[in-house]
Amino acid sequence: MTKGRVLLAMLGTDQHELGAVAIAGLLRDHGFEVVYLGRFQTPKTILQAAIDEDVDVIGISCHSWEFLDYVPELIPLLGESEVDAPVVLGGSVITAEDALAMKALGIAEVFDSDAQSGAILDRMSMLAAERRARAGIG
């Protein structure tokens, strides 16, 4: 049985894909289903994919500062459409200060470059399980 469905995306014109690709592999190897949306995404395309794919967690890989502008658009957009999948961010450009600001906006978790695979998997499992329980899945 799947541990959960995770959407992975990058925002705007950020094309540094190494982190996103590596995390996709890690999650797949550990029993998650990954919907890899990849580059050139916006809050609207992420919202649509989250609905279409009924994902449990939305993961956004950041290697530019575009998340600072897109996340404040994305969180209310998901709320308006009653998408309850939590959003997590990952990337070494996210400073400790940014992480606090993002969590205040409703981001469920921020993984920086110190994050270990085990911790990432544990946290993603928990977030996915919570969402699946809320949605009455499995």
Place this chain on the structure above:
Amino acid sequence: MTHRPARTTRSGIPVKDYYDADDWRPADRGEAPGAFPYARGRRDHAPPVGSWIQRELSGEGDAKRSNQQFLDLMAHGQTGLDIICDGPSGALMDPDHPLATHAIGTQGVSVCHKQDFLDLLQNIPLDRISVSASFPPLFFVPGLCLAARAYGFAIDALRGSTVLNPFYSEVSGLGTNLPFDARVRLSCDVIEFCSKAMPRFHAFVEDTYFFSESGLNAVEEMALGFVEIRHLVREVQRRGVDIDAFAPRIAILVNCGMEFFEEIAKIRATRRLFARMMRDEFGAKDPRSWSVIVTSHTSGLSLTPQQLPNNIVRGTIQALSLVLAGAHAVEISTFDEPYRTPTPEAHLVGLRTQQIIDLETGIAKVVDPLGGSYFVEWLTAETEKRIWEMVVDIEGRGHPRDLNDSGWFRRFFDDRMRRYLQEIEQRARLVVGMNIHKLPPEKDTLLRDVSQRKIRPARERVRPFKEFKLNRDFDRTSAALRKVLEAAKTTHNLVPVVTDAFDAHATLGEIAGVVRMAYGEPFDPFGEFQSPI
């Protein structure tokens, strides 16, 4: 805990405890610098100082702001320009594209029409200083020509380079949403054009730096680079261009990571392979066609957001290996690279590092000072062998278009990205400050404030840009765009018509869009804009 060094190089080449005379291939022993097969370098003499072009990555905000950066760096002694465009320009989008909004000028300079190129290159001695551009070549070369025309420089006097990556750009972080055949054709158009009109300009710079930042090792980097070079050479030859008309201007912009001797061996092996290939396979007769120019950026991927001062040390070691290997131009990725394109503070540290190596250490006094080192000579030969085996393997898998379309290239890069992070996590690759010898965050503060300073998106560019589009003579613009569209449907070289289109106030996004249309693709891959013609 003790950590015994790995008994292989980063590319997996097993190494012994020491090397001696038996390890140096007899065939390589008579090689001299400045002579075929050029493993020991292109030149047999070293200038007293400044033997390589010293440059730092620059470009942020709009063109005027970036121009000021260039002038500041030149005032500090920089001897070449290294320009990077922002994410939207690299993806062939104008700043008014909705997807561009939050990234205008934040990771490079925003450049999208003629006036931008003029502003970018104002007061730059274009006939003396080499302008290296990480910018889509079909657009940079016309922009450079228009700036030269405006400032009174002859086109044939222009120096510098623009990077090419038609095979791998799309899957390694430089996506343009152009189909494979279009990307190859645009590259060949620029090479062909410059071989005739811009004899001092390097229109054919194989940029193995960028794609190898996906976690490739040295052998993989150069193997993929050679596969691409060989295909483009054949394509340009097929157009009837003599090999000796363009091969002397081929350069390779390589990565330089932390595996010190392997990076040196990689460059020496590359020069030897290139020389043999050009002479024996492609029939080049001019010795300048045999001796490839190798330039480098030090690896941004090797730098860490932890303990930022360590990155200065990494850049220094990498630059040292490049100078020892005889690189023709060096850019040091700066200490703040894990967070941003360089701050002025980081620029100065990078440039000063190069100047200290150049002016204080004396290591550039002698050409190829490591020539004859048993280990370096053995590793050069071994690296050469492995690169070539991989080239043969990849070429045996089919036409590069098929490898692209079937996703083989994509999987290749995905696997290496994954491998890289696994190596760090499993500590098969030790990175000081990241997976060993860590500091608690509260103590890891040196250089942090400066490195985390953000560049605000230059959104103020959007309104005047929209006004510019409304106020131009659109009949002239659309006529020029139609010519690009028609030419792109044929085999005509696109550089002259793209230059005319920029001159007629067409924009980067518009020109790219009509090229896409000629290849049966939508004008805007994101469906936000309709074709203006």
